[in-house]
Amino acid sequence: MMALIEQKKFSNDRAAFHDSDSGVYRYCSFDSFSADGPHIGAVFIGCKFNRVDLYWTMFNCAVLVSCTFEDCVFRGATFAGSKFVDCTFIRCQFVKDNMGGGCTSTDTHWYGCVATECEGWDSLCKK
Template sequence: MLKEQALVTEASELSKLLDDSVLRYCELAVPSIEGGHIGSAFLFCTLHGIDWYWPHFNLGLFVGCTFTGCAFRGAIFSGCRFVDCRFEDCTFGPDNLQGECEFNETVWYGCTQKNCIGLGSLVPAEA
């Protein structure tokens, strides 16, 4: 499914788009979403203020996306590609069972972070 230039603010709507979709020039502002398999392509999207709990990002593609104020708790990123993405004020932390975020075979090309917790040296910090 292709979704273009849309504002998505409901978890139920976002859940339908997370696997096998292409989101282009979308703004995602869902307060929280739990679980789920995320394998879509996000092209030049803005994601802000989303609290993700136990999501499994599997082979997701993120190009030119901006993440602002997002929390990833116990997230698993498997084989994802982040290209020219920007992370600001984001947290990559443990879930309620202290399971840390995992970044198995995920690669970062030209990405930056500012004021983020949990990315460590995976993504260079902005000056």
């Protein structure tokens, strides 16, 4: 069964990504924590991510609509078969992990997304 999580504030990775493979997160906020290796395949609508450091995260068939990412770090993250629609990225970093593997984007679409002062965005989203 798909869980609906609404208007919840998350400040640690265990609670934040408990239903991240199949839930629906609506108007939630994720603030100031690090997470190693979460698998994210859920739907996120109008969510805010602030100062979240994601290491080896797998966005697999995730759908994110009207979400904002500010001062987030994606270390060796994989974006596979996901859809990002009207999302905003501000001062985010898409960088290599500690083994030198960069972020990858395979079959992921970035519809209407805007990135401001982001490192690694252009190489991640090139067609």
